[in-house]
Amino acid sequence: MKTYLDCYPCFLRHGLDAGRIAGLSESQQKRVLNGIMKVLQEMQPEATPPELAQIIHRRIREMTGGADPYKEIKEEQNRLMLSIEESLKKEVEEAPRPLVAALKLAGACNAIDMGPTRTWKTPEELIHQLRNPNLDHFEERQLLDCLTKARNLLYVADNAGEIVGDKILLSILKREMPIDITVAVRGAPILNDANVEDAIKTGIDRLGNVITTGSDAPGAILSGCSQDFMENFETADVVIAKGQGNYEALEGCKKEDLFFLLQVKCGVVARDLGTSEGKITLRKNRPGL
Amino acid sequence: MKTYLDCYPCFLRHGLDAGRIAGLSESQQKRVLNGIMKVLQEMQPEATPPELAQIIHRRIREMTGGADPYKEIKEEQNRLMLSIEESLKKEVEEAPRPLVAALKLAGACNAIDMGPTRTWKTPEELIHQLRNPNLDHFEERQLLDCLTKARNLLYVADNAGEIVGDKILLSILKREMPIDITVAVRGAPILNDANVEDAIKTGIDRLGNVITTGSDAPGAILSGCSQDFMENFETADVVIAKGQGNYEALEGCKKEDLFFLLQVKCGVVARDLGTSEGKITLRKNRPGL
Structure with missing residues (x-):
């Protein structure tokens, strides 16, 4: 997704928030x-929002001597989500279609964000959202059709904390389908995005091979990703990309069986996706659009 | 008030809104x-928000060949307020202390703004707000004490539409106190701020001498005001300055008996005034602060 003019004020607000957190x-x-x-x-007019966010956060990290300002926030988010993992998993297992329920839960977990405005303030509000996801345009049938035929899946994760929801989804998927799973996290600290240590701490690494994008952008910008990531991306039968940053970086790229699972967090992305802010949506990529 | 870093994103959003309206x-x-x-x-670090807004809107007017993009909006706001003027005036007259009720109404009319986020969407919502003002730190006693001793008042107006509320206040003030009134409006089109034609259309010119700030800034920035305005400002026994722009331009200046009457429309001004967004407040200037 290109950077719209409406993104400009948001970048300043975002940079100010991040600078203060740092x-x-x-x-x-x-x-x-x-x-x-x-x-x-x-x-450049075609630059995507994650490219700009990458530059902003690099500058902030330079000013703080390379420290990760979001380290504590991420640890807290992992802790919170691990503390409710079992009860969320139980609810999903008891649903009529556990895999679909888990997909919705994983989408709802994308609310654990630090970039655009958060839609929850307290853990209770978050838990309420996770249990009552506000869905729109949720193309689960198309995704399940692709997964049924697939031998391997690349799951491009987004935030710390959120990956506990991803873990619940992948554990059910692995049980229901004979599919090889690779989980990609960010290659370096950026916002509250999940890194390898978050994958290990939350135990998602036990469900598949963990790789990184090889980049510190808050979205898998293909031109900046490692060769390892690119090989996985190109050969994966299905890719699920979580979150707004991955949507902004990847929408319209050549990959056919690529699905975006996210909570829409700003008016620009809402317009781009034909939905409204706050909605949890699952969309198939439309190459070349 | 100096321009805070939190104002930066807001200026971009404001410029984008104004450009689209134009x-x-x-x-x-x-x-x-x-x-x-x-x-x-x-x-410059000490530049105030209205100085920057002035520059932004000049640039937009240059691009549109000098036309006033807010002309129709202002006419609609004047029309709306004139259509309910009599019923608002009746309510004020029937209140236990009409002058205080009129002060609150005039403050509530500052909700008719086009700069920061509007707190109303429909005329009904606006009318509800005017009738139920959300007050905080309303120093009406101090103002009334000053007015009782004063022989003349300079009333620095803010927006079109809003000045119908100012007119109701000034008509009651004139009836209750033997005071000379001068009303200052902006010297040229800027946002939906009132100009001389709005003063005439709404009939506020029948209650006092109408002058202008001599400037196209959305706040009476003294260094940019005309000699006529400055003479009125310096010699006035009491000054009432309406709205956030006039607060941002004048707070802390040397004038003693200067009062700010406004609805707080952003977090920055709320912090500066020790109140919260949406509140209608009346404050005495604190020179040199």
């Missing part, structure tokens, strides 16, 4: 904003 | 955003 001084925050504005003025 | 093409909107970012990068 503990930058006001003059450093101002330098971050000036840097973002310089990038926005000079950017 | 009917600019996408590439023109992009030029507006680039221009705003250039200004923000180069601005």
